[in-house]
Amino acid sequence: MNVVHPEYLPDPGRSREEMEVLQRDIAADAEFEDDVDFDSADVALSGTPTEHEVGQTELDASSATDTPVVVGVDQAFTDDEAVSAVVAIRDGVVVDRAAGHAPLEIPYIPGLLSFREGSAIVDALESLSVDPDVLVVDGSGRIHFRQAGLATHVGVLFDVPAVGVAKNLLCGTPRASLDDPLAAGARVAIEADDSMDAPDGTVVGYAYQSRQYPNPETRHVNPLFVSPGHRLSAETAVDVVEATCSGYKLPEPTRLADAYADELKA
Secondary structure, eight states: OOOSOGGGOOOTTSOHHHHHHHHHHHHHHOOOSOOOSSOGGGGOOSSOOOHHHHHHSOOOTTOOOSSOOEEEEEEEEOSSEEEEEEEEEETTEEEEEEEEEEEOOSOOOTTOHHHHHHHHHHHHHHTOSSOOSEEEEESOSSSSTTSOOHHHHHHHHHTOOEEEEESSOOSOEESSOOSSOOOTTOEEEEEOOTTSSSOTTOEEEEEEOOOOOSOTTTSOOOOEEEEEEESOOHHHHHHHHHHHOOSSSSOHHHHHHHHHHHHHHO
Protein backbone atom coordinates (compact mmCIF):
# COMPACT_ATOMS: atom_id res chain seq x y z
CA MET A 1 0.00 0.00 0.00
CA ASN A 2 1.09 3.54 -0.65
CA VAL A 3 1.25 6.71 1.43
CA VAL A 4 -1.38 9.19 0.22
CA HIS A 5 -0.33 12.20 2.30
CA PRO A 6 3.49 12.31 2.38
CA GLU A 7 3.34 15.75 3.99
CA TYR A 8 2.28 13.93 7.16
CA LEU A 9 5.16 11.45 7.29
CA PRO A 10 6.48 11.39 10.86
CA ASP A 11 9.76 13.27 11.09
CA PRO A 12 11.41 12.87 14.51
CA GLY A 13 13.65 15.81 13.64
CA ARG A 14 10.78 18.29 14.11
CA SER A 15 10.54 20.32 17.26
CA ARG A 16 7.81 19.45 19.74
CA GLU A 17 5.89 22.55 18.70
CA GLU A 18 6.11 21.55 15.02
CA MET A 19 4.90 18.04 15.83
CA GLU A 20 1.88 19.41 17.68
CA VAL A 21 1.03 21.77 14.81
CA LEU A 22 1.26 18.86 12.36
CA GLN A 23 -1.03 16.76 14.55
CA ARG A 24 -3.66 19.47 14.46
CA ASP A 25 -3.39 19.54 10.66
CA ILE A 26 -3.81 15.74 10.59
CA ALA A 27 -6.86 15.97 12.86
CA ALA A 28 -8.37 18.56 10.53
CA ASP A 29 -8.04 16.11 7.62
CA ALA A 30 -9.26 13.13 9.63
CA GLU A 31 -12.86 11.92 9.22
CA PHE A 32 -14.53 10.74 12.40
CA GLU A 33 -17.65 9.55 10.59
CA ASP A 34 -18.23 6.30 8.70
CA ASP A 35 -16.77 6.25 5.20
CA VAL A 36 -16.28 2.55 4.52
CA ASP A 37 -17.46 -0.08 2.05
CA PHE A 38 -18.25 -2.75 4.62
CA ASP A 39 -20.50 -3.37 7.57
CA SER A 40 -18.81 -3.98 10.90
CA ALA A 41 -20.37 -7.46 10.97
CA ASP A 42 -18.41 -8.27 7.80
CA VAL A 43 -15.12 -8.23 9.71
CA ALA A 44 -16.21 -10.83 12.25
CA LEU A 45 -13.61 -13.60 12.37
CA SER A 46 -14.27 -17.29 11.77
CA GLY A 47 -11.65 -19.99 12.00
CA THR A 48 -9.35 -17.52 13.76
CA PRO A 49 -5.68 -18.38 13.23
CA THR A 50 -3.37 -19.02 16.13
CA GLU A 51 0.20 -17.83 16.44
CA HIS A 52 1.35 -21.31 15.34
CA GLU A 53 -0.71 -21.08 12.17
CA VAL A 54 0.69 -17.63 11.47
CA GLY A 55 4.16 -19.11 11.54
CA GLN A 56 3.31 -22.25 9.56
CA THR A 57 0.59 -21.30 7.08
CA GLU A 58 1.67 -20.27 3.61
CA LEU A 59 0.61 -16.65 3.21
CA ASP A 60 -1.65 -16.31 0.21
CA ALA A 61 -2.56 -12.76 -0.79
CA SER A 62 -4.22 -13.97 -4.00
CA SER A 63 -7.16 -15.63 -2.23
CA ALA A 64 -9.39 -12.64 -2.92
CA THR A 65 -12.96 -12.65 -1.63
CA ASP A 66 -15.47 -9.95 -0.85
CA THR A 67 -14.64 -10.20 2.84
CA PRO A 68 -12.82 -7.15 4.20
CA VAL A 69 -9.10 -7.35 4.94
CA VAL A 70 -8.41 -6.39 8.56
CA VAL A 71 -4.82 -5.49 9.40
CA GLY A 72 -3.48 -5.49 12.94
CA VAL A 73 -0.60 -3.16 13.77
CA ASP A 74 1.65 -3.46 16.81
CA GLN A 75 5.18 -2.49 17.84
CA ALA A 76 8.11 -3.80 19.80
CA PHE A 77 11.37 -2.10 20.71
CA THR A 78 15.05 -2.86 21.03
CA ASP A 79 17.49 -0.49 22.68
CA ASP A 80 17.79 1.64 19.56
CA GLU A 81 15.07 0.55 17.13
CA ALA A 82 11.31 0.44 16.73
CA VAL A 83 10.03 -2.77 15.16
CA SER A 84 6.56 -2.76 13.63
CA ALA A 85 4.56 -5.88 12.84
CA VAL A 86 1.45 -5.89 10.66
CA VAL A 87 -0.77 -8.92 10.12
CA ALA A 88 -3.52 -9.02 7.47
CA ILE A 89 -6.52 -11.29 8.06
CA ARG A 90 -9.32 -12.18 5.66
CA ASP A 91 -12.02 -14.77 6.44
CA GLY A 92 -10.17 -15.73 9.60
CA VAL A 93 -7.02 -16.57 7.64
CA VAL A 94 -3.72 -14.70 7.73
CA VAL A 95 -3.13 -13.66 4.11
CA ASP A 96 -0.05 -11.53 4.60
CA ARG A 97 2.22 -10.07 7.22
CA ALA A 98 5.08 -7.60 7.05
CA ALA A 99 7.73 -6.05 9.26
CA GLY A 100 9.09 -2.53 9.49
CA HIS A 101 12.09 -1.01 11.24
CA ALA A 102 13.17 2.51 12.15
CA PRO A 103 15.70 3.98 14.58
CA LEU A 104 14.42 5.32 17.88
CA GLU A 105 15.33 8.97 17.62
CA ILE A 106 13.15 10.58 20.28
CA PRO A 107 12.17 9.47 23.79
CA TYR A 108 8.71 8.36 24.80
CA ILE A 109 6.52 11.48 25.05
CA PRO A 110 2.79 11.00 25.76
CA GLY A 111 0.81 12.31 22.79
CA LEU A 112 3.71 12.13 20.32
CA LEU A 113 3.99 8.35 19.85
CA SER A 114 3.51 8.53 16.09
CA PHE A 115 6.77 10.46 15.70
CA ARG A 116 8.62 7.81 17.70
CA GLU A 117 6.96 4.73 16.17
CA GLY A 118 5.33 5.90 12.95
CA SER A 119 8.26 5.44 10.56
CA ALA A 120 8.49 1.73 11.41
CA ILE A 121 4.74 1.34 10.83
CA VAL A 122 4.96 3.09 7.46
CA ASP A 123 7.84 0.79 6.52
CA ALA A 124 5.76 -2.27 7.38
CA LEU A 125 2.52 -1.14 5.72
CA GLU A 126 4.30 -0.18 2.50
CA SER A 127 5.52 -3.78 2.31
CA LEU A 128 2.04 -5.34 2.50
CA SER A 129 0.87 -7.06 -0.67
CA VAL A 130 -2.83 -6.61 0.18
CA ASP A 131 -4.74 -3.37 0.68
CA PRO A 132 -6.42 -3.16 4.09
CA ASP A 133 -10.07 -2.31 4.41
CA VAL A 134 -9.45 -1.30 8.01
CA LEU A 135 -6.43 -0.99 10.30
CA VAL A 136 -6.65 -2.00 13.96
CA VAL A 137 -3.78 -0.15 15.62
CA ASP A 138 -2.28 -0.66 19.06
CA GLY A 139 -2.55 2.96 20.18
CA SER A 140 -5.01 5.82 20.47
CA GLY A 141 -7.04 7.41 17.71
CA ARG A 142 -9.25 10.39 18.51
CA ILE A 143 -8.76 9.87 22.25
CA HIS A 144 -5.78 12.21 22.11
CA PHE A 145 -5.00 15.74 23.22
CA ARG A 146 -5.02 16.99 19.62
CA GLN A 147 -7.36 14.28 18.19
CA ALA A 148 -4.42 12.75 16.31
CA GLY A 149 -3.17 9.65 18.05
CA LEU A 150 -1.17 6.94 16.34
CA ALA A 151 -4.22 5.40 14.62
CA THR A 152 -5.33 8.79 13.30
CA HIS A 153 -1.86 9.67 12.03
CA VAL A 154 -1.44 6.35 10.22
CA GLY A 155 -5.02 6.28 8.94
CA VAL A 156 -4.75 9.76 7.40
CA LEU A 157 -1.27 9.04 6.00
CA PHE A 158 -2.63 6.12 3.98
CA ASP A 159 -6.25 7.38 3.79
CA VAL A 160 -7.54 4.06 5.10
CA PRO A 161 -10.13 3.45 7.83
CA ALA A 162 -8.39 2.96 11.16
CA VAL A 163 -9.27 2.10 14.75
CA GLY A 164 -7.13 2.86 17.78
CA VAL A 165 -7.10 0.31 20.61
CA ALA A 166 -5.25 1.44 23.74
CA LYS A 167 -4.80 -0.29 27.07
CA ASN A 168 -4.78 2.96 29.04
CA LEU A 169 -6.83 6.15 28.84
CA LEU A 170 -4.64 9.00 27.59
CA CYS A 171 -7.18 11.78 28.13
CA GLY A 172 -10.91 12.42 28.17
CA THR A 173 -13.52 11.63 30.80
CA PRO A 174 -15.60 8.44 31.05
CA ARG A 175 -19.32 9.14 31.06
CA ALA A 176 -19.69 6.62 33.90
CA SER A 177 -17.24 5.45 36.55
CA LEU A 178 -14.73 2.76 35.59
CA ASP A 179 -13.77 2.08 39.20
CA ASP A 180 -15.86 -1.11 39.35
CA PRO A 181 -15.24 -3.96 36.88
CA LEU A 182 -17.44 -3.90 33.79
CA ALA A 183 -19.36 -6.88 32.45
CA ALA A 184 -18.16 -8.41 29.21
CA GLY A 185 -19.48 -6.43 26.24
CA ALA A 186 -20.06 -3.23 28.22
CA ARG A 187 -19.31 0.12 26.61
CA VAL A 188 -18.77 3.41 28.41
CA ALA A 189 -18.50 6.56 26.31
CA ILE A 190 -15.37 8.69 26.67
CA GLU A 191 -16.10 12.40 26.37
CA ALA A 192 -13.66 15.15 25.43
CA ASP A 193 -12.60 17.38 28.30
CA ASP A 194 -10.58 20.58 28.61
CA SER A 195 -7.31 18.73 28.02
CA MET A 196 -8.36 18.09 24.42
CA ASP A 197 -8.93 20.06 21.23
CA ALA A 198 -12.29 18.37 20.63
CA PRO A 199 -15.32 20.29 21.96
CA ASP A 200 -16.16 19.41 25.56
CA GLY A 201 -18.66 16.57 25.78
CA THR A 202 -17.88 15.14 22.32
CA VAL A 203 -17.86 11.34 22.39
CA VAL A 204 -14.34 10.58 21.17
CA GLY A 205 -14.34 6.85 21.90
CA TYR A 206 -15.37 4.16 24.34
CA ALA A 207 -14.08 2.07 27.18
CA TYR A 208 -14.93 -1.40 25.89
CA GLN A 209 -14.92 -4.54 28.02
CA SER A 210 -13.86 -7.21 25.55
CA ARG A 211 -13.90 -10.04 28.10
CA GLN A 212 -14.33 -10.55 31.82
CA TYR A 213 -13.73 -13.26 34.39
CA PRO A 214 -16.79 -14.99 35.88
CA ASN A 215 -16.11 -13.44 39.28
CA PRO A 216 -14.67 -9.97 38.60
CA GLU A 217 -14.75 -9.06 42.29
CA THR A 218 -11.77 -11.31 42.94
CA ARG A 219 -10.07 -11.16 39.55
CA HIS A 220 -10.95 -8.85 36.70
CA VAL A 221 -9.88 -7.68 33.23
CA ASN A 222 -9.52 -3.95 32.58
CA PRO A 223 -11.33 -2.45 29.59
CA LEU A 224 -9.78 -1.40 26.30
CA PHE A 225 -10.00 2.21 25.17
CA VAL A 226 -11.22 2.28 21.60
CA SER A 227 -11.41 5.35 19.38
CA PRO A 228 -11.80 6.12 15.69
CA GLY A 229 -8.60 6.87 13.85
CA HIS A 230 -9.93 7.83 10.42
CA ARG A 231 -13.09 7.29 8.35
CA LEU A 232 -14.98 5.66 11.20
CA SER A 233 -17.37 6.87 13.87
CA ALA A 234 -16.69 6.11 17.52
CA GLU A 235 -19.56 3.63 17.55
CA THR A 236 -18.40 1.73 14.47
CA ALA A 237 -14.83 1.66 15.78
CA VAL A 238 -16.07 -0.28 18.81
CA ASP A 239 -18.20 -2.52 16.59
CA VAL A 240 -15.08 -3.44 14.59
CA VAL A 241 -13.15 -4.28 17.76
CA GLU A 242 -16.02 -6.33 19.13
CA ALA A 243 -16.29 -8.25 15.86
CA THR A 244 -12.58 -9.07 15.82
CA CYS A 245 -12.24 -10.20 19.43
CA SER A 246 -12.29 -13.98 19.81
CA GLY A 247 -12.13 -14.84 23.47
CA TYR A 248 -9.07 -12.79 24.35
CA LYS A 249 -8.81 -9.26 25.73
CA LEU A 250 -7.17 -7.90 22.58
CA PRO A 251 -8.78 -8.00 19.14
CA GLU A 252 -7.27 -10.85 17.12
CA PRO A 253 -5.51 -8.64 14.53
CA THR A 254 -3.47 -6.79 17.15
CA ARG A 255 -2.99 -9.91 19.26
CA LEU A 256 -1.38 -11.67 16.31
CA ALA A 257 0.60 -8.55 15.42
CA ASP A 258 1.85 -8.41 19.00
CA ALA A 259 3.01 -12.04 18.78
CA TYR A 260 4.71 -11.35 15.46
CA ALA A 261 6.41 -8.24 16.88
CA ASP A 262 7.81 -10.33 19.75
CA GLU A 263 9.03 -12.87 17.20
CA LEU A 264 10.76 -10.16 15.19
CA LYS A 265 12.35 -8.65 18.28
CA ALA A 266 13.66 -12.06 19.35
